[in-house]
Amino acid sequence: MLIVMDSRADAAAVRRVIETVEQMGLKATPIPGAQRVAIGITGNRGTVDPTGLENLPGVLEIIPVSAPYKLVSRETKNERSVVRIGGVEIGGERLVVGAGPCAVESEEQTLEIARRVKAAGAVLFRGGAYKPRTSPYSFQGLGLAGLKILAKARAETGLPIVTEVLDTETAEEVAEYADCLQVGARNMQNFSLLKKVGRLKRPVLLKRGMSATIEEFLLSAEYILAEGNYDVVLCERGVRTFADHTRNTLDLSAIPAVQRISHLPIMADPSHGTGKRHKVLPLSRAAVAVGADGLLIEVHHKPETALSDGPQALLPEQFADLMNQIRALSIVMGRSA
Ligand code: PEP
Numbered sequence: 472m473l474i475v476m477d478s479r480a481d482a483a484a485v486r487r488v489i490e491t492v493e494q495m496g497l498k499a500t501p502i503p504g505a506q507r508v509a510i511g512i513t514g515n516r517g518t519v520d521p522t523g524l525e526n527l528p529g530v531l532e533i534i535p536v537s538a539p540y541k542l543v544s545r546e547t548k549n550e551r552s553v554v555r556i557g558g559v560e561i562g563g564e565r566l567v568v569g570a571g572p573c574a575v576e577s578e579e580q581t582l583e584i585a586r587r588v589k590a591a592g593a594v595l596f597r598g599g600a601y602k603p604r605t606s607p608y609s610f611q612g613l614g615l616a617g618l619k620i621l622a623k624a625r626a627e628t629g630l631p632i633v634t635e636v637l638d639t640e641t642a643e644e645v646a647e648y649a650d651c652l653q654v655g656a657r658n659m660q661n662f663s664l665l666k667k668v669g670r671l672k673r674p675v676l677l678k679r680g681m682s683a684t685i686e687e688f689l690l691s692a693e694y695i696l697a698e699g700n701y702d703v704v705l706c707e708r709g710v711r712t713f714a715d716h717t718r719n720t721l722d723l724s725a726i727p728a729v730q731r732i733s734h735l736p737i738m739a740d741p742s743h744g745t746g747k748r749h750k751v752l753p754l755s756r757a758a759v760a761v762g763a764d765g766l767l768i769e770v771h772h773k774p775e776t777a778l779s780d781g782p783q784a785l786l787p788e789q790f791a792d793l794m795n796q797i798r799a800l801s802i803v804m805g806r807s808a
Pocket residue numbers: 573599603654655656657678708740743
C-alpha cells in the first residue's frame with residue numbers, strides 16, 4: 472500500500488503518518504518525489520485497513536499496490552529515479568559509462584587502465600577486489616589490498632569506484648572504500664547480502680542473476696529498498712540460454728521490460744553479456760538503442776595475461792572507439808555521453 476501525501480504536507484505530518492503506520496506493526500518508507508512525499512507500507516501479510524490513516528492531516532490518497540514488488544514499482548513512484556554514485560548521476564539525461572578491469576591485479580595494472588578509460592571518457596571506474604570465481608583455484612582477488620589500489624585510482628583520476636561486495640562479512644570493509652557496491656549475478660538472490668547492503672549508506676549496483684526472471688530481479692532490488700536504501704541501479708548482464716556462440720545471452724528486452732514496471736535506472740553489461748571481445752561494441756550500441764541508462768565495460772591493456780575475463784576485455788583503444796560511437800548514438804537517443 473502507498474500513502475500519497477498532499478504537496479503542502481510538512482515534515483511533521485509525514486512523521487505522524489510514519490508513526491501511525493509503525494504503531495500498526497508495519498514498516499513505513501518515505502519516498503520523496505519532485506512534487507510530494509509518498510510513504511510505502513510494507514510488512515503486511517494481508518490487506519491493511521486504511522481507516523486510521525486516511526484522515527490524518529496531509530494524507531491525500533491511499534493506493535493499494537498490486538504488484539508483488541512495491542517500493543521499486545512505478546505504481547509507487549512513477550517518475551524515474553536518478554541515483555548518484557560519487558558525483559555521477561545515473562538515470563538522468565546523461566548516458567553513464569563505467570569501465571575498468573574485471574579484477575584489480577596490481578597497482579600498475581589498475582592505474583594504467585584507470586588512466587586510459589578516464590582519457591576515453593568513462594565516468595565510473597570498475598574493478599573487483601573480491602572476485603566470485605567458479606573454481607576455488609582461480610584468482611580470488613586481492614581483497615583489502617585491492618580496495619586500497621582502487622582508492623588510489625580514484626584519488627588519481629577522480630572517477631568514483633564500483634566494486635563487488637561478495638559477502639556480508641566484508642560488506643562494511645568494501646563500503647569504506649567503494650562509491651558503489653556491486654552485487655554480482657551469482658549473489659542476486661543472496662538475501663542476507665541484499666539486506667546488508669540495504670542497510671549500508673552506499674549506492675548499490677544489482678546485477679541480474681543468470682537465470683532470474685524480471686520479477687525475481689525486481690524482488691531482489693525490493694529487498695534493498697525495503698531496508699531503506701533507495702540508491703539502487705539495476706544491471707542486465709546476460710542470461711544462460713542454449714546459445715554457444717556467446718558466453719551469456721544479453722537480454723536486451725529486459726531493459727524496456729524493467730523500465731515499464733520500475734522507476735529504478737538500469738545499465739547493461741555487454742562484457743559479461745557476451746563474453747567475447749568482438750561482440751562488446753555491437754551489443755553496447757544495441758543496449759544504448761533500447762534505452763539503457765548506462766554501460767559497464769571491461770577493459771584491459773594486456774588481456775592475454777589478465778587473471779580473469781581476458782577474452783571479453785576491450786583494449787583501451789577499442790574502448791575509446793566504443794566511447795566515440797556511443798557519444799554519437801546517445802544524441803540520437805536524446806541523451807549525452
Ligand atoms: C564482474 O562484474 O566482474 C562480474 C563477476 O559480474 P557478474 O556478476 O555479472 O558475473
